[in-house]
Amino acid sequence: MRIGIIGASGFIGRHLSATLRARGDDVIAASARDPRAAASTVAGCDVLVNLAGEPIAQRWSPAVKERLRASRVDATRAILDALGELERRPTAYVAASAVGYYGHSETATFDETSAAGTDFLGSLCAQWEAAARRARELGMRVAIVRTGIVLGTDGGALQQMLTPFRLGAGGVIGSGRQWMSWIHLDDLVRVYLAAIDGAEGVMNATAPIPVTNAEFTRTLGAVLHRWTIFPVPVFALRLLFGEGADILICGQRVLPKRTQELGFRFRFEGLEDALRELLER
Numbered sequence: 001m002r003i004g005i006i007g008a009s010g011f012i013g014r015h016l017s018a019t020l021r022a023r024g025d026d027v028i029a030a031s032a033r034d035p036r037a038a039a040s041t042v043a044g045c046d047v048l049v050n051l052a053g054e055p056i057a058q059r060w061s062p063a064v065k066e067r068l069r070a071s072r073v074d075a076t077r078a079i080l081d082a083l084g085e086l087e088r089r090p091t092a093y094v095a096a097s098a099v100g101y102y103g104h105s106e107t108a109t110f111d112e113t114s115a116a117g118t119d120f121l122g123s124l125c126a127q128w129e130a131a132a133r134r135a136r137e138l139g140m141r142v143a144i145v146r147t148g149i150v151l152g153t154d155g156g157a158l159q160q161m162l163t164p165f166r167l168g169a170g171g172v173i174g175s176g177r178q179w180m181s182w183i184h185l186d187d188l189v190r191v192y193l194a195a196i197d198g199a200e201g202v203m204n205a206t207a208p209i210p211v212t213n214a215e216f217t218r219t220l221g222a223v224l225h226r227w228t229i230f231p232v233p234v235f236a237l238r239l240l241f242g243e244g245a246d247i248l249i250c251g252q253r254v255l256p257k258r259t260q261e262l263g264f265r266f267r268f269e270g271l272e273d274a275l276r277e278l279l280e281r
């Protein structure tokens with residue numbers, strides 16, 4: 001197959017592209033910066049995967065929040081509008097989203113049928129997904145991948161954690177009670193492959209056994225054989241990230257119910273096995 005990927009140079013895009021090429025697919029990279037050029041580039045592809053979006057992990061000023069929205073919602077609309085003007089277009093559209101869709105809670109459990117949250121990330125993801133569903137009007141199959149915390153050693157959250165933890169300076173964030181719905185990078189790539197190969201609708205890309213931040217901290221410390229006695233205070237995160245600190249201080253317990261109902265089998269269900277595989281690779 002010919003697979004168009006917008007955001008192919010990013011953390012997830014690099015690994016997905018490499019896996020697709022390894023199995024014999026042609027990968028066509030495009031940029032969301034020029035929607036018409038992107039649409040023209042991927043018009044002859046079988047499937048279009050859109051992974052593009054301004055990085056979430058930064059201090060959220062009003063200008064940053066607008067960039068987060070524009071890079072997801074406006075860019076998606078512009079690309080699909082441009083595709084709508086062409087005679088040829090992909091037969092399927094695979095859209096990135098995030099578990100921030102569900103809002104945050106220490107007590108609730110969410111799956112693909114749960115409603116969107118009312119906070120900034122919940123509203124942003126809901127608008128992002130609504131824009132992606134426009135592809136159905138163009139006759140395209142649509143799959144939406146709501147991704148949790150991706151664990152890999154060359155990007156994402158784990159890479160940023162490794163240095164302080166290896167130095168023995170790792171610790172719980174805030175109360176430690178917030179949920180971390182994580183996924184091993186290899187499993188995430190496989191979820192995207194399932195979406196590319198025919199799955200439709202929403203799929204949660206999170207391992208079946210989410211953990212609290214306190215559990216994550218203990219497990220990572222044990223795998224690295226390091227102390228984890230230095231908590232990260234909430235006020236420090238607020239100073240650094242403002243409202244954006246919510247992605248670290250708050251969380252959501254998300255289960256991949258529909259993903260598993262579609263027949264997907266996770267290779268890494270438990271956190272310790274996932275971390276050991278990554279850090280001993």
